Amino acid sequence: MVKACEDWLIANKFIPEKEVFMFSYFKGNGEDGLHLAYSEDGYTWESLKNDTSFLTPEVGKDKLMRDPCIIKGGDGLYHMVWTVSWTDKGIGYANSKDLINWSEQQFIPVMQHEQKTRNTWAPEITYDEVNKEYMMYWASTIIGAFPETQSTEDSGYNHRMYYTITKDFKTFSDTKLLYDPGFNVIDATIQRQNNKYIMFLKDETKKPVQKNLKIAFSDKLTGPYTEASEPITGNYWAEGPTAININGNWIVYFDKYRDHKYGAIQSKDLKTWKDISDSIKFPKGTRHGSVFKVSSKLLQDLKSE
Template sequence: MELNRRSLLAVAAALPLQTLVLGRAAAAPTVAPVTTPGVRYTMVTFTNNSQIDLYVYESADATTFQLLRGAAYRPPGADPSTPATDPTDRGSLLRDPSLFRHEDGSYYVVHTTAWDGNSLGFARSDDLLTWTHLYDYEVPIPDVRHAWAPEWFRDPSGRIAVLVSLNTGAGFTPHVMTAADPELRTWTTPTPLAGLNPNPGTELGYIDTTVVHHLGRYYAFVKNEQTKFVELAVADQLDGPYTFEQTGDWAGWGGPREGQCVIPLPNGGWRIFLDAYNLDDPTQGSYLYSDSYADFTGWTRPEPLPGVSGFIRHGTVLAEYR
């Protein structure tokens, strides 16, 4: 079972087992131990050193990540001579990768392909080690200047979607597109998530949207490009309309922050991973995490993710039962 920036992890607890003996009194109940199934957390990311290479990490606790394979995949046409964060590069990049495991057992990554343009990149792997380029998908909407930070989302209904921030010149608006075939080769035309339009009077909007489904509602964590804080909006449907419930530095994560990824934890909590990138901030270049045990209303102080903070950028995490 998969768990990612948009699905739930259901952790099963063993039920008490009573031994009943016919014809005499029941023996003392024997209770099976309550166990938490092992979970493997897989992170895909790019790095401060390269915006064209996919790095893959694994963890047993969502905190200590070990490198599974560095530079596991590079999209066709990528130029290795380009500086790692050069915003003038118009070649094929691998930024903001998002990981998903399909019913066919294979892993799929979708990623940003360029600073400017209207395409998203897709790649596939059977083992997380060797990857194959599938295709670049051109968003069929006129005048798209930027297509950034795509994120997989599996709805409880079975719908498989990609959330992507699109800018047609009036600011970034999160959109959703739905897989139209089981092979994930064709997609519905992206539509805006209602209620997450650019702020009036600005041309900034919202990017890096990740959605989780919890208690029958959809919680969208979005980066406000005007304030640079990660804010929270809620809706009854994936497509919206969304209403903002938390804005500004409501969770104490500070700012600027971006590249957020939210996953459920086996103990009933939630964890968010965040990029910190402010040059005036002592946590510049850090990759942070913070936990909530109160249905998103309170969060722990953000801490650098050990071992990888300062190296990785905009990772997303997929959790699976072993």
């Protein structure tokens, strides 16, 4: 009786529908595609569909689906971008109403104009509610660019963050530089807090070693962003941050890729961070993904897959 009453209140929009947390990720090298896990509290995560793929990659030079980033857009659709290859000049894109049935996959050649581009890695999307448009952004190395931080470490990669704007994922603005913090930077992800934008990013510098996460801020989604902060992660190598605010606490999940497990840090003020890695549990083999929210009804549909 209580549940029937609650369902009626939700259906008639008197109370909001309950939401749960979802996590998109890949396993191995990303060959089999999109994996999903869910959590009621943001700490304990359970895989869906027996940890098998929801979507097999079909586009790009290597047909991989690494670093899947999913957001819910202003149109109610779930939009996903991902890394298709280690050496391609574009990214993968698809959308879905239910995370089960997906649109035809697209290859978006965001760096095709720059012939010296070596890679297009870890794309993300942030929805700009003010301008009703989407910013897609990613890390690329352009041969010869930013010589002041060029190194022979990590196969000579020397990334900066780039972006493009779209309203419909059909037409795109010219690609522009999003962030040059003065070091080799990858894996940026951006969240909005009130009228500010928070960029969580990885300092990829290997010599002297960094390989940690930092943050920067801006009044506008497209920047300019402040100088990067001091490291917010500890004495381990971290990558692929994804962040969410749960009950006033910011939680940043990340791939402790050398330790083959997931970690997390937590903060109320984005200044003082506590490592809560021992309090979280992810499916074995989880790699660089993104956290977002879905309705409890959608979760039930996913569980039946």
